[in-house]
Each structure stands twice: as structure tokens, then as C-alpha cells.
Amino acid sequence: MNWRRAAWASLAAAPVVTLLAWGMTRDPNEIHSPLPGREAPAFALRVFAPGEPPLARTVGDTLTLGRMRGKIVVLNFWASWCLECRVEHRDLSTVARQMTDKPVQFIGVLYNDVASAGLDWIQGMSGQAYPGVLDPGARTAIDYGLYGVPETFVIDGKGRVAYKHTGAIPAELLTLKIDSLLAAGSAASAPTGPVVP
């Protein structure tokens, strides 16, 4: 065994492994959504799952983006056949319950699924704090350029998409995004200049 030669040869592996290791840090499927920073597509979606008080809505009502101006809207696309959606579901409800006293509206959009399967799923997952809506023909999903489920859009008080998340969203990240929007919103609406008594 010629160890010196072996050592030199093994150096040849370095560039290949380095390149691949660097590649691991990239996400080729990261598709730059043009939506963040732009106006969120309007929607009108019918409630099929009421959610829990105080966030409950009447089944059959229509939720529209237009009537939620001034509120932060968390639009979460999910389906009963989606495994990844199970991962984030409890987190979404937890964050929604923590935010009940703030101007935040959570909406769960059922994607390519039927209402009965969605209701069974919600029951199996021990409830959902916020209302669930139907998206017939996946029109809203197409408007939002949905790539798969779950996907979550955070829309600010002015109706602009502030953040898009692909895959299960962690509670801390969602809270952070909402809090920073709330902070920015209150800062913007706070009076500037000297206060005249």
C-alpha cells in the first residue's frame, strides 16, 4: 500500500464533494413568487367549517378579501389528503387562538377536496380554531399561483401579500411574521410630529 499516493489521490474527491455540499444549501425548486409586495388577488369563498368562537363564522357565509381591509389575513391552503398539512395544523390553530385580540383573520382554504372529507379531517385533528372555506374549481388557488399544499400567504392590512410560505409553516415563523406586520402597522398609524394638545 502506497500511502503517500493514496493521500494525494483522495484530495481529488474534495472539489466534487465541496460542489455537491454547496449545492445542498440551494433549493432549485425555490420559485420566486411575484406576489410578495404586490396586491393580493381578490377572493370570495364560502364557509363550510365554522371554526371556534371567537373566530367562528356562519356556515354558508362568503368571506371576501375586500371586507378584511385593515386586518392581517393568513390564507392557508390545505387538503384532507395532504400529510404535510397535518404537521402544521395544530400550530396554525394555536397561533390563531393567541391572536384573537389582534386584527388578524385566519382562513383555511380546502384545496381539491370535498367538504365532507374536510369536515371529517378537522374533527379527527381535534378541531380548527378558524373558519374553513371551499374553493370550487381551485380558482383562488390558481390566482395565488399555488404550487402544492400546504402553502400559506400572509396578507397585510393594505391588502398586499407580505409573505408566502411553501410547505408546513412553523408556529414561531408565523408568529414572527404577523407580529412584525402588526408592529409596522401600528408604527405607520401612530401620529408623527409633535402632538398638539
Place this chain on the structure above:
Amino acid sequence: MTRLLAVDALWFGLIVSVVGGIVAPIMIARGKRLGQWVTIAQAAVYANFAVVTVATLAMMWALARHDFSISYVAQVGSRATPLFYTIISLWGALEGSILFWAWVLALYSAAVVYTNRNRPGLLVPYASAVLLLIALFFHILLVGPANPLHLVSPIPLDGPGPNPLLQNHILMAVHPPLLYLGYVGMSVPFAFAAGAMLAGEVASDDWIRLTRRWTMLAWALLTAAVIAGMWWSYEVLGWGGYWAWDPVENASFIPWLTATAFLHSVIVQERRQMLKLWNVNLVVGTFVLTLLGTFLTRSGIISSVHAFTQGTIGFYFLTFIAVVLIGSLVMVAGNSEKFRSQGQLDAALSRETIFLLNNLLLTVLCFTVLIGTLFPLIAEAVRGVKVSVGEPFFNRMTLPVMVSLLFLMGIGPALPWKHGNMNDLKKKMIPGAIVAMILASIVIAFGSRSLYAVLAFAFAGFAATMNVQEFVIGARARQSAHRESFGTALVRLVKGNRRRYGGYVAHIGIIVSAFGIAASSAFRSEGEATLKPGETLTVGTVTARLKEVWGREEPQRSVIGATVELVRDGTVYATLSPRMNFYPTSQTPIPTPDVRSTPFGDTYMNLMAFQPDGSNATVKVILEPLVPWIWIGGGIICLGALLSAWPMKRVA
């Protein structure tokens, strides 16, 4: 119950791989109780095969029973999917495919140990330890990042079903298993090479003989897999093509090239005791390239239609590649003096020279495709830009090499070992040259002005004639020497030297496929039109008439189709039904083209769009000459490889 059985089996497999892959070789190397540890290593291989088989069968059972408490079943299963596609979704997603991979590897390992059970020496014990080490890696994946057996709670009532593309065609039952058999099969030559180095049996030529046969088997399966993949892409994806230089297609093609190079250069080693170091590098390189190919598909590092969902698994693969790469480089470089050539090149005009050129070209081709595939990554690393490398690059870079290879394929068989004679060669080349010129004129007469199209046809014709000629010359010689009929002489000739003539059969298969590829690339014609029922579309010699647009509901999907009649002189001679399948979990419809095949070529029809009320439909008609010959060529290649690699009966 099923889940626990499979989980236990996989953990047991992990333990067995540690014992057989790590403990046994260390004990064998220390030389204590040698016989006992050799037996333990063997038993470990069989035990691993048994437990992985149990786990795989349990998973298939769970899929068939719709046991949605198992995460993999919940991920790919659906009650509406037909049983057949439910079971083959074993390899439809990441975790299941890793399990299937582990099973194929266990199968190969058991076959290697069984077929060599009476062979003395330490080559096979070390080789089986290497195979178990590879198995250990897959066991770690299966209990770690690619565990298919997580408990899902609450248990879903139904699942999304497999990826629609994977449940749309019967070839999905054929292409992936063949690919795994071919890919994983390349582990066996690697294990023999590593085993020979570990056992210090590099100098004996035993391992190279074993390696050649196993490489041949894996190569034949990989060839069949690549061609089945082309066929699947042609029948399912609806664009009328069969190869797009997609990263994953390339990933299967790159190790195929190095394996092909090895199958040729190994003959030089056996005959002339040359190229030993080169050959061991090809063996190791092929294995590393299969791992790299898997890494590219499974880690999500490069985007592709084939890519599986990503996770932490890429990191494990990268570590494994690094270990294998460094380990092999250390072993090969450390032993390089033992791989000295004893023979040397005698003359420029000889069969050895053609083999060398063939290896050179195949290696160049391999690097070209590899660089093209990895270039997006390199460009992003160096310049920070996202680029994609597409067909124009690959076609421009690879066509000259491929055409040259066709030419060499004709010359090689006509040349003798050691010293060739120019005059003999010229005489032998006359029929081939005539065929080449005839074909070139025909291609030009048909209107092709592409240099590569003309050269491809000419060289393919030349190579076909030269390879067929070898059979004729050999049989004629036997005929006059033994007074046999030509048929008998031909059969006995091939039986007498199956390795050589099997190789020529494989050449002929490649050439037949090359004709199909060249013709369908150079003479493809297509047309597209929106038709009302009764209206016609004419492309070349084919006239298509839309009869009706129809729809139908199936349990797992809805289907919209068009019935289109092909008419000639007012009579209908064929009916095609291109369709679109709508799956609930897919946003876009999955096209299902319909193809009418004849020996002269295909009429390929795809439904592009339709009016929901059935008032019109847009259909695309593509005429692709000689396409069926690509698949037939694939069959001939496998036949040749089998003929060549089938174990010889020892004549008493």
C-alpha cells in the same frame, strides 16, 4: 401488526449488516478463526436478504390492504387507485424506493454469495462484506430519514394516491425495477474490485472475470431500463419525444457509458494484460456515478421532472458518496503498482487501438454529459446565476462523438489483435462502404441536409454491414471446413464463441436503435389543428378525421378523449383515441397520447385541448419514422448481452 413486522425486520437487517459488513471483515483481516468468520459473513448476506424481503412484502401487503396507519401508504395510497398501481407505488416515492433499492441490493448480494459459495480464497468474503456495507447505508436511511413506517395518527380514511404520472401507464411497472436492477447491479463489480484489493488478490485475474460477467448483467438491465424509460416518456408525456437530456435521464446514461467502456476495455485486459488500472477505475467510477445519479434525483439538488421530494436524505447520500469516493481513491491509488500492465501496444492498426479509441470517446461522452448536467450547479457556485443547460448543448456536443462511435463499431470487429493489415481491412470494408454510400444517397434524396443525419445513417449502415459480415465470414469458414449447411455452421459458430458473437449481436441492436433515433430526429413531421367533428387534418401522408369528443368517469380519475379516424381514399384504416386524464390531486391534466405503430414508423396523436360541449378538439399529429426500431434495438441489445454473459456449461 404489519408495521411492527416490517420495522423489526429492518432493524434486524441493520444489525446483520453491521455484523457482516464491519465485524466480519475486521476479524477476517486479523486472521483469527478465519473459516468461522467467512461462514458468518456469508450467513449475514442470506439473513439480510431474508429480512429485507419480509419488510418489502409487508410494505406491499400494507399498500394492497390500504393500511393508512403506515406513513408511506398514507402518502402514496388511495382507495380509488387500481390494485396493480397501488402495489407498484412501492417505488413511486422516496421512502418506498429506498426500501425497494435495499431489497434489490440484498438480492444481488445473496446471488453473488450463492453462485460463488464453493470458491476458495477471500475475494468473495470481502466482496460480500463490501455489499453489506452498502446495505448498511440503506438500512440507516430506512430507520432514519427515509423511514417509510412512521405511525400515522389519527388514521386517514383515504390517501392522495400515487403521482398521476406514475399511475398512467403499464411501463411504470417495468422501467423503475429495471433501472434499480441495472443501477444497483453496478455495486457488484465495485464490491469485487474492492474485495480484490482488500484480499490482496489484485494480481489474480479471477476477480476481473467475475466482474465482467456481473457488469454485463447489470449493463443489460440498465440498457433495457434506459430504453424502457424512453418508451415510457414517449407513450406518456405527449410531446412525441423520448429523450430530453433531463438531469435524471443523464444520471442513468452516465454510468451506462462508463460501464460500456469497461465491457470493452476488460477484453483488452483479458487478452493482452493491459489497461488494468484503467479498468479498476472504470469499475469504481461506474459505481460512484450511480451514487451520484441517485444523489441528484433524491436530494433535490437539481430540478427535474423525476426528482423526488427532498429531505435530509441528501446529506446522508453526500456523506456516503464522500466516504466511497475517498475510500476508493485511497485503495486504488495505494495499490496502483499492482495494476501494472504486462502487455503493450504492438501496432497502431490493431483491435486494441480501436478499443482504446472507443474508451476515449465513451469517456469524453461521459464527461460531456456529466458537465452538462452539473453545469447549472457549477455556474451558480461560481457566478451566482441560475442557468439551465438544454438539448442544443447536448446535441451539439455529443452527436459528433456518437457518430464516431458508430464508425468504430464497424471497424473494430474487422481488425485482428496485435497487428492489422491495411489491405485486408480495405477489402473487408468494401461491402460496408457500399451500403454506407447507398444509405447516404437515400437520406440526401429524402431531403435531409444535416451532416450528422447523413453521417449517422451512413455509419450505422456501415457498422451494421461490418458486424453482420463477421457472422457470414465465420459461418462460411466453418461451412467449408466441416461440410455443414450455412444455418448449422452459423449456429455452431455462435455457440462456439458466444462472448464474441453476443457482442456483435449487441452492436447490431445499438445500430438498429441508432437507425430509429436518426430517422425520427431527421424526418419527423407534425401538424396541429382544431377540428369540429367530421373535419380533417393532413400531415404528410396521413389524414386524420375527428369523429367525436367523449368523456367518462373512472374511480380514480375523469377521462376526456377524442376519437380520431385515419382515412385513406375515403376508407378508415385505423382509429386513435388520444385522451386527457384528470386526477383530483393534480392541477394539470395528464395527457395520454395514442400511437399507431408500423415497421415504417409511428403516427403519434395527442389531444391538446377540447371544448367541454364536445363541439371541437385540438389534436396534434406527429409522424415519426422508424421509432419502433428503437425499442426493438433495445431488445436485440439485451439478447446479445444475455448470449454473451450466460454461464458456459463446462464440457467434460
